[in-house]
Amino acid sequence: MEQTPPTSIPLRHPMSSLVIGTISAAFFFWLAAVSFTTGQHPAATFGTTLCFVGLGLMALPMVADYFFARHHLSDEAIDFGRRFGGRGTMRWADVRLVRFSPTMKWFVLTDDASNKARVSSTLTGLPEFARLVLAHVPPEAIDKKTHKLLVDASLGRRPRVWL
Known part of the structure; x- marks a missing residue:
């Protein structure tokens, strides 16, 4: 098979x-x-x-x-790129903190080893990212404000970039 x-x-x-x-x-x-x-x-x-x-x-x-800063999502992990080069992979199960940075307008995922993946709210494919985070990241790792933004993003409503 x-x-x-x-x-x-x-x-x-x-x-x-x-x-x-x-x-x-x-x-x-x-x-x-x-x-x-x-x-x-x-x-x-x-x-x-x-x-x-x-x-x-x-x-x-x-x-x-x-x-x-190009990323690839799967049901198991996010393969992410960094602004000035370098790549990393973070399994959803290893994510310990998800927060939204209102200043930079990106989601920051932090794993057990303190590696960070930054996902801009302007990226194409943001609804899929939000759905995968909500489905695979432990709920206690997502704060309330970020959770609401992820739910909205999963429905196609992006976080406000201006203001």
């Missing part, structure tokens, strides 16, 4: 994340270049240039997330 492999559900950022991150970074780096090269105006100071460079750098994690 042939055994079928477990199904894998991909979670990834939508293309709009890459577009917004790339355009934002390019725009602020362009402003930094203009500010640096046209230093004739009194408002175009070195501090202004550094400010624009800083804003451009702040957009780069969004681009990095698009490429590296």
Whole structure:
């Protein structure tokens, strides 16, 4: 009898994340270049240039997330990617804490060894993630507010990203 492999559900950022991150970074780096090269105006100071460079750098994690923070779900585990590379696997049965970070707008799963998987609320496939967490993670590992957000997400209602 042939055994079928477990199904894998991909979670990834939508293309709009890459577009917004790339355009934002390019725009602020362009402003930094203009500010640096046209230093004739009194408002175009070195501090202004550094400010624009800083804003451009702040957009780069969004681009990095698009490429590296890709996850795969199964009934047994989540195979997750980290923002700046590296991968990990966390079995649902090993998850000891699930919480939602309202500042970063992602779900944080922590296992016995204190490994963390971060799942953004903007990923495609979020309802499947929520259903698997609710079905396989021990209920005592999920706090009440996060539980409500997971129930809503499993029904297709994402956590609010703005505000």
